[in-house]
Each structure stands twice: as structure tokens, then as C-alpha cells.
Amino acid sequence: MKPIVLVHGFWVTPRSWENWIAHYEAKGHRVIAPGYPGFEVEVEALNADPTPIVNVTVPQIIAHLEEEIRALPEAPIIIGHSAGGAFTQILLDHGYGAAGVAMNSAPTEGVRVVPLSQVKSTFPVLKSPANRHKAIGLSLDEWKYAFTNTFSDEESRLLYERYHIPANGGILWGSVLANFQPGHQDTWVDYHNDNRAPLLFVSGSEDHIMPPAIQESNLKHYKSNTITERKEYEGYAHLLPAQKGWEQIADEVLEWALRHAR
Numbered sequence: 001m002k003p004i005v006l007v008h009g010f011w012v013t014p015r016s017w018e019n020w021i022a023h024y025e026a027k028g029h030r031v032i033a034p035g036y037p038g039f040e041v042e043v044e045a046l047n048a049d050p051t052p053i054v055n056v057t058v059p060q061i062i063a064h065l066e067e068e069i070r071a072l073p074e075a076p077i078i079i080g081h082s083a084g085g086a087f088t089q090i091l092l093d094h095g096y097g098a099a100g101v102a103m104n105s106a107p108t109e110g111v112r113v114v115p116l117s118q119v120k121s122t123f124p125v126l127k128s129p130a131n132r133h134k135a136i137g138l139s140l141d142e143w144k145y146a147f148t149n150t151f152s153d154e155e156s157r158l159l160y161e162r163y164h165i166p167a168n169g170g171i172l173w174g175s176v177l178a179n180f181q182p183g184h185q186d187t188w189v190d191y192h193n194d195n196r197a198p199l200l201f202v203s204g205s206e207d208h209i210m211p212p213a214i215q216e217s218n219l220k221h222y223k224s225n226t227i228t229e230r231k232e233y234e235g236y237a238h239l240l241p242a243q244k245g246w247e248q249i250a251d252e253v254l255e256w257a258l259r260h261a262r
Helices: 014-026 043-048 051-055 058-070 083-093 116-126 129-133 140-146 153-163 169-180 212-221 246-260
Strands: 004-007 077-081 099-103 199-204 228-233
Touching: 004 014, 004 058, 004 083, 014 153, 014 246, 058 083, 077 083, 077 246, 083 099, 083 199, 099 246, 116 140, 116 169, 129 169, 140 153, 199 212, 199 246, 212 228, 228 246
Parallel strands: 004 077, 077 099, 099 199, 199 228
Antiparallel strands: none
């Protein structure tokens, strides 16, 4: 059984993978869901003191994830959600993982598609350059629009209370500015890397913050002679890993990854 590494995105923690961890462990896999550096505490602690969120950087996150993966007995299946999807792409490009799945992934450097729903979803952070030095949370209404627009109001509220933390404004601003700065930035990957492990993009058709157009554009950037595919699930929002029916998606992406694993 190949180990599985689950990589969370922004505004949530490894707790957002709690159901997937149990699901995959029941199938006999060793599963780890590393938090970002400083995120070893629980959601409630990060909401009370977001200092670790303000201080973390993308290079620190990638270095920490690589350290966790090197400690495993064999190359794992890497599954990332949102920003975790972008980090999954970087890890594969760095030679880690037997196969990767990027779900409702944030774009890597060079992807310039910016749908209006993404602008609205990220406006709480990008409305002010001063937010580059802050941890910025979402209101319940903002969470509902960006993450859980296909969920009931009650489901959305319960998930907000259980999973939501502020996000690092500096990293989000950095991802926006990456396409306008010279040289490689933090989310750069080599789209021509023939040695990269197979990669599957997964889109939720109703995702507001990372809509399918972003996944499609990110996919088209890859020019390497390596398996790179995309699958779209109708009716799913950004918080796809917590939406009803997630078990089928978890099984299908794992089956794809195991079938294509190096």
C-alpha cells in the first residue's frame, strides 16, 4: 500500500482532511496530513493567535513538506487542495511523489486566467496592499461564497466554525504579483519536466475561488512528455473534500493515482 500525503490549502488546516484520512486509512494506507510550519496547533489556537500564519512563507512550506515525504518508506501519492494543489505541483516538479492530484488547485506561476468569481472571492485580501503583512480571515458570508456556495447555510456555518482560519496575505499577494516580476517566483514549476510524476487536476464545476477555467489553463501550461490530465465533477464547490459525495471522488482520484504511479 502506497502512503498518501494530503496537503491542505489556505483558510483551513489539516483538520479539513479528517474524513479523507479515516477513509484512506480504512483501506490500509498510511496517511499523513502535514500542517504548514507553525500550524501544528489546532484551528482554535490559530484563530486566537495567527502569528504562525503571518510568518510562514512558501519556501518554508515546501521545505517542510519535502522533509515529511523524505521520512516515508516509499514515494507517496500526493493529494493537495487549493493552495495545496499548487504545492503538490511544486513537489512533483522537485521529484517527490509517485503521482499527484491537484484538487481545485491554486494556479502556479504563469497562469493568468482570473475569472470574476475569483476576484470577488479573494477581494477580502487583495483589496488592500497593507494586507500583505497580515493574516486575513473570511466572514461567514465570504466563506459561503468562496468555499461552500453549493452547501446549505447550516452546513456552511458548521464547516466555517470547524475549519476556518485566516490566510497569509503576503503569499496571496505574492501569487498575484508573480506574473509581473522578473525571474522565477515561489510558485514556479518547470512545465517541461519530463521526469515529473503523473498529475491529475480535479475541478469542481461550481468552484468560485479556483474555477475550472484556472485548472484548464494550468493543465495547458504543461508541455512535458508525462501524464497530465483533468477531471471535472459537476455541482461541486471549492470545499469539494467536504461536500456530500466526496467518498466517490476520494476513491476515483486514488484509483487514478495508483494506476499511474511510477
